[in-house]
Amino acid sequence: MPESKVLNSEEARKRLLLAYRAGNETSFLEMMKSPVLDPIDQRDAKGKRRLHPLFVVGGVLFLLAVAAFLFFTLNK
Numbered sequence: 001m002p003e004s005k006v007l008n009s010e011e012a013r014k015r016l017l018l019a020y021r022a023g024n025e026t027s028f029l030e031m032m033k034s035p036v037l038d039p040i041d042q043r044d045a046k047g048k049r050r051l052h053p054l055f056v057v058g059g060v061l062f063l064l065a066v067a068a069f070l071f072f073t074l075n076k
Helices: 009-023 028-036 053-074
Strands: none
């Protein structure tokens, strides 16, 4: 078992910054888009990005719930 080494705050900060730089090869915006994109086929035939199917279904269900709420509250 390797011997543990105590790090001061400067050394820990340097190592953490190196790990962040090495782990994030894409931009922040691309990282935020990836869960919303289709994991299997991210682009269609025209090269446009495709949304995740669960995101699309969730959006449709949300809009249906909002429409039902508005219909039953405003239709008195």
